[in-house]
Amino acid sequence: MKIKKIKTKSIIVKSNLPDGNFVINPYVGCTHGCKYCYARFMKRFTSHTEPWGSFVDVKINAPDLIPKNTNKYRGKSITISSVTDPYQPIEGKYKLTRKIIERLIPLQPHLNLITKSDLVVRDIDLFKQFKNCIVALSFSITDEKLRKQIEPLSSPAEQKINALKELHKAKIPTALFISPIFSQITDWEKIINQTKSFVDEYWFENLNLYPSIKSEIFRFLRKNRPELVEKYKKIYSKNSNYWDIEENKIKEFCKKNKVSYKIYFHHKRKDT
Numbered sequence: 001m002k003i004k005k006i007k008t009k010s011i012i013v014k015s016n017l018p019d020g021n022f023v024i025n026p027y028v029g030c031t032h033g034c035k036y037c038y039a040r041f042m043k044r045f046t047s048h049t050e051p052w053g054s055f056v057d058v059k060i061n062a063p064d065l066i067p068k069n070t071n072k073y074r075g076k077s078i079t080i081s082s083v084t085d086p087y088q089p090i091e092g093k094y095k096l097t098r099k100i101i102e103r104l105i106p107l108q109p110h111l112n113l114i115t116k117s118d119l120v121v122r123d124i125d126l127f128k129q130f131k132n133c134i135v136a137l138s139f140s141i142t143d144e145k146l147r148k149q150i151e152p153l154s155s156p157a158e159q160k161i162n163a164l165k166e167l168h169k170a171k172i173p174t175a176l177f178i179s180p181i182f183s184q185i186t187d188w189e190k191i192i193n194q195t196k197s198f199v200d201e202y203w204f205e206n207l208n209l210y211p212s213i214k215s216e217i218f219r220f221l222r223k224n225r226p227e228l229v230e231k232y233k234k235i236y237s238k239n240s241n242y243w244d245i246e247e248n249k250i251k252e253f254c255k256k257n258k259v260s261y262k263i264y265f266h267h268k269r270k271d272t
């Protein structure tokens, strides 16, 4: 694992997320190393040639770049993060995300945290100090054997579920980001039924087969679920309307079960 401390010029940047104003990425790279991670495109912009998941740049001066007095971000959304995980293992050592959030408290943005790690519960004391804050845990695979292969260093689904419970108990609004949905593997109905007593919102994103991850995903399927290889080829063929049908099923289910939801299918974007 290659860890490097770097200095960055800016830390709060305008967001191109579907419903966000600003975004903060405390790190470059992510050792969770998810095989489906779209953020690997960051390598092109950062001159990293190492495999995705094997390097992290720590933006060591990031907290100092948060302005002390400004109304610019008050009530505007700031998402942490879009192309890295703010609670990946190295956060335990550097506490960079924590320091950034501390500096954001006086600015009172609408804080959106998105992570695949249960380390996020460490900062509950800080989240409580925001008038508007939502913490999203992201997972889509509950089978531990599969999870270890597809997102090797993220927290197991059970730990993420426990983190959501703990956040809810602390009265922090929670979201479960069911992402990415793997057809025939992600049982989103079951996940919702198991978690709806402590999750306030569900966000859904389908597996997007970017050219950069396609071979990885098919390798994963051939090894673990060979019977799905041909099905996936059909699902991702040019005129397939599979995800439109799936999207409608999700909408119907959420409405019927009175569950708040956002769907990020057909996206042209982003992140974790």
Ligand code: SF4
Binding pocket: 030, 031, 032, 033, 034, 036, 037, 038, 039, 082, 083, 084, 085, 116, 151, 154, 271, 272
């Ligand atoms: S999907 Fe998120 S958690 Fe996984 S490697 Fe990418 S940035 Fe990290």
